[in-house]
Amino acid sequence: MIEAVELTKWYGRSAAVDGATFTATPGRVTGFLGLNGSGKTTTLRMLLGLIRPSRGQALIDGVPYRKLPHPARTVGAVVEQGIANPGQTGRAHLRTHAILSGAPTRRIDEVLETVGLADAATQHTAGYSLGMRQRLSIATALLHEPPVLILDEPANGLDPEGIAWMRGLLRKHADNGGTVLISSHLLAELAQLVDDVVVIAQGRVVSTGPLAEFTAGAAARVRVRGRDPQRLWEALEAAGAALESPDGEAIDVYGLDAERIGDLAFEAQVPLRELTPHVPDLEQVFLEMVGTK
Ligand SMILES: Nc1ncnc2c1ncn2[C@@H]1O[C@H](COP(=O)(O)OP(=O)(O)OP(=O)(O)O)[C@@H](O)[C@H]1O
Structure with a gap:
């Protein structure tokens, strides 16, 4: 020890x-x-x-x-x-x-x-x-x-x-x-x-x-694109997700998994163009942790 x-x-x-x-x-x-x-x-x-x-x-x-x-x-x-x-x-x-x-x-x-x-x-x-x-x-x-x-x-x-x-x-x-x-x-x-x-x-x-828990603390994000970004945003926000939009069209969703996002989009009747879970990369987590990114 x-x-x-x-x-x-x-x-x-x-x-x-x-x-x-x-x-x-x-x-x-x-x-x-x-x-x-x-x-x-x-x-x-x-x-x-x-x-x-x-x-x-x-x-x-x-x-x-x-x-x-x-x-x-x-x-x-x-x-x-x-x-x-x-x-x-x-x-x-x-x-x-x-x-x-x-x-x-x-x-x-x-x-x-x-x-x-x-x-x-x-x-x-x-x-x-x-x-x-x-x-x-x-x-x-x-x-x-x-x-x-x-x-x-x-x-x-x-x-x-x-x-x-x-x-x-x-x-x-x-x-x-x-x-x-x-x-x-x-x-x-x-x-x-x-x-x-x-x-x-x-x-x-x-x-x-x-x-195994090293990346667990890093925020898992899912990128989603829908035909009606505004409506999709509102549906996700109502479900309690934290949201960011890098370009006004794609939405980065924190706090919901891809399956739930798909269901919410379906309920809101917004056809999806993209639904991409982002798995945090170990190296990236490390570099963020030591403050170089
Ligand atoms: N004998 C010493 N006198 C003064 N400063 C020192 C001494 N030994 C280490 N340092 C300083 O302490 C800090 C940590 O050094 P250390 O060698 O422990 O880092 P390290 O993580 O092992 O780096 P590396 O991977 O480059 O070997 C550095 O800023 C280094 O300049």
Whole structure:
């Protein structure tokens, strides 16, 4: 379980993260979504004990990271882009990490297999593609088989096949009772991957909840056109709908579904020219939420 409670980080006079409160629960993949510079990395680094909060709490299983009895065995993290020593092979990189953090060396081959790098294990990481480097970072995070995974933009550089692979990996981890918090600035990238979403904008958490409910709050609209716009408008208004007309002819209806609108038009004897339900697009909802549209 990951918990941020009123988490705040000030740099000089500006807050990189401002009173962020959210949870990521076991058995679910939680997406941490925000535009560049919105405070994602700062938040994740506070959760990992790499940055000290100015205020609030960053808790893993109820305690700050640094107070965990076995931090490396509890939390696996991908936070840095790039590999420290590009002259090493993939296997040597993992061996170094295993030795430094006390992971059993038998895990090296297991994680190489898990992330699909077994065949590239003896190549120098300098020759790895961005996607391969991401896979190696994920392999490093998995060395201790930690129940909690915190991944900062792990999908960066992965191709569609890589994303599909990661989706499978994270799903399995959550299905086995693990907790996954994964950040991204692209909702589309997370949409296939996550159960819950935490949206951050300018350091503040602006939305939390299941992805399935993410668009539910967005106003569903139905565009309708009738032969007699005035009469149609009056019938819809009488039924309690909120209405807008973009061009004096089409009517955007909020608060009634297409079936009801069709019935009302029929009762008012207005033949319809168009009846189009508009399903809110996830990306659009996100961009509206973070204030760029
Ligand atoms: N060490 C620092 N000193 C001063 N300001 C900082 C520092 N670290 C981050 N910031 C500022 O805090 C804000 C949030 O940055 P952060 O890196 O957490 O955002 P982010 O959502 O991870 O962005 P990105 O997706 O670009 O990595 C930014 O305005 C950034 O400039």
